[in-house]
Amino acid sequence: MVTYDIDNISPDMSFLEMMDVLNEELASKGVDPVAFDHDCREGICGSCSMFINGEAHGPDRLVTTCQLHMRKFKDGDTIFIEPFRANTFPVIKDLVVDRSSFDRIQHAGGFISVNTSGNTQDANAIPIEKSNADKAFDAATCIGCGACVATCKNSSAMLFVSAKVSQFSLLPQGQVEANERVLNMVKQMDDEGFGNCTNTGACEVECPKGISLENIARMNRDYLKAKVSS
Amino acid sequence: MSSVIQSSIIKKFAMALSGLFLIVFLLQHFIINITSVFSEEIFNQFSHFMGTNFVVQFIAQPILIFGVIFHFVMGFVLDLKNRGSRNVKYVKYKGSSNASWMSRNMIISGLVVLSFLGLHFYDFWIPEMKYKYVEFLPDDPNRYYTELTHKFEDLTKVVIYVVSFGFLSLHLLHGFSSSFQSMGVNNKYSPIIKIVTTIYSIGIPFGFSFIAIFHYLNH
Numbered sequence: 208m209v210t211y212d213i214d215n216i217s218p219d220m221s222f223l224e225m226m227d228v229l230n231e232e233l234a235s236k237g238v239d240p241v242a243f244d245h246d247c248r249e250g251i252c253g254s255c256s257m258f259i260n261g262e263a264h265g266p267d268r269l270v271t272t273c274q275l276h277m278r279k280f281k282d283g284d285t286i287f288i289e290p291f292r293a294n295t296f297p298v299i300k301d302l303v304v305d306r307s308s309f310d311r312i313q314h315a316g317g318f319i320s321v322n323t324s325g326n327t328q329d330a331n332a333i334p335i336e337k338s339n340a341d342k343a344f345d346a347a348t349c350i351g352c353g354a355c356v357a358t359c360k361n362s363s364a365m366l367f368v369s370a371k372v373s374q375f376s377l378l379p380q381g382q383v384e385a386n387e388r389v390l391n392m393v394k395q396m397d398d399e400g401f402g403n404c405t406n407t408g409a410c411e412v413e414c415p416k417g418i419s420l421e422n423i424a425r426m427n428r429d430y431l432k433a434k435v436s437s
Numbered sequence: 438m439s440s441v442i443q444s445s446i447i448k449k450f451a452m453a454l455s456g457l458f459l460i461v462f463l464l465q466h467f468i469i470n471i472t473s474v475f476s477e478e479i480f481n482q483f484s485h486f487m488g489t490n491f492v493v494q495f496i497a498q499p500i501l502i503f504g505v506i507f508h509f510v511m512g513f514v515l516d517l518k519n520r521g522s523r524n525v526k527y528v529k530y531k532g533s534s535n536a537s538w539m540s541r542n543m544i545i546s547g548l549v550v551l552s553f554l555g556l557h558f559y560d561f562w563i564p565e566m567k568y569k570y571v572e573f574l575p576d577d578p579n580r581y582y583t584e585l586t587h588k589f590e591d592l593t594k595v596v597i598y599v600v601s602f603g604f605l606s607l608h609l610l611h612g613f614s615s616s617f618q619s620m621g622v623n624n625k626y627s628p629i630i631k632i633v634t635t636i637y638s639i640g641i642p643f644g645f646s647f648i649a650i651f652h653y654l655n656h
Contacts, residue, residue: 428621
């Protein structure tokens with residue numbers, strides 16, 4: 208751990224703006240800046256992976272690090288900033304971690320196959336129950352930031368994988384490959400070395416998008432059904 | 438087959454299933470034991486039936502022992518795997534801000550319950566097995582109540598039992614409802630499952646503690 212002192216931080220600054228100020232100061236002194244991931248800065252891309260004062264994305268709820276404001280801290284506070292830690296998220300530099308294990312899980316089945324030969328049915332012509340559509344949309348809001356893995360005491364990726372499975376399995380377009388999808392994505396998750404879910408619920412609390420544990424139960428159900436029928 | 442055993446979801450499902458089986462057993466155990474508070478005769482009748490019935494002794498009992506061993510071994514296997522999934526620990530980790538103590542420390546409460554089971558087996562199960570299958574002593578349908586009350590004459594033992602039941606309560610408060618989540622049940626009935634979990638997890642260990650204290654005070 209390295210300690211930096213920093214002044215002139217406005218309570219209205221975002222956490223990443225505070226990091227920018229810190230890095231400008233470090234650069235002006237000829238010191239290497241602190242490397243951290245960021246892109247959209249509006250809670251969509253899921254890049255800003257920081258573990259702040261013992262919590263993924265800091266003390267606020269339903270926000271990413273870029274949406275966290277300095278007003279959440281007191282003047283004179285010492286703020287602990289760490290990268291998301293898990294064997295499956297190796298640290299590249301400082302606060303930047305490699306989350307390509309999530310990409311490989313997605314590649315294993317996080318998609319639907321669509322016939323594009325000209326006879327594709329209009330998606331809007333397929334009736335979908337409102338509650339299922341809502342749940343699928345809720346699951347699809349997962350931005351894959353990795354806060355669930357970072358905060359879970361077991362480094363489990365069940366919330367992420369279950370959201371990605373659910374967003375398809377709840378819709379008719381995703382049901383065709385539902386069994387194959389859940390089996391392949393869970394296998395890839397296990398192969399990557401993520402820990403087991405022990406239902407502490409920490410992931411749901413820290414998830415910036417409020418992905419529900421209901422998705423994990425659904426995935427467990429879908430997986431067991433798929434295993435029996437395979 | 439190996440993919441089934443290695444699957445994290447299958448392991449959790451098996452863990453949940455064995456946990457629920459033990460929960461059902463615990464309820465049956467409690468129902469029989471609580472009769473000792475009200476009637477020596479009824480307790481002896483129940484105990485004699487359980488101790489001499491062929492199905493209970495040679496089918497249900499081995500299944501129960503397998504269930505207990507499986508639950509503990511699988512618990513350790515999962516815990517070791519989980520601990521190994523984060524080699525570099527956080528300098529600051531605020532687990533209490535997003536998860537209950539019970540859910541984060543199932544291995545601790547489980548270890549206390551396992552130690553207690555060792556003592557419980559030493560107190561009751563081993564002497565019972567020795568009586569029936571080693572020494573082949575004559576069948577006495579009226580010995581069970583006396584054996585039970587004799588065990589609770591020692592205050593230290595009663596304190597150990599009550600503390601262990603406290604940890605059992607903490608273990609159940611997370612484990613009971615969690616097993617439903619592991620088996621894929623999270624729906625409109627989940628709030629009812631939570632209520633049943635709370636009632637069972639506090640009520641049953643409290644009842645067992647009451648039995649121990651009752652017999653200590655009445656010896």
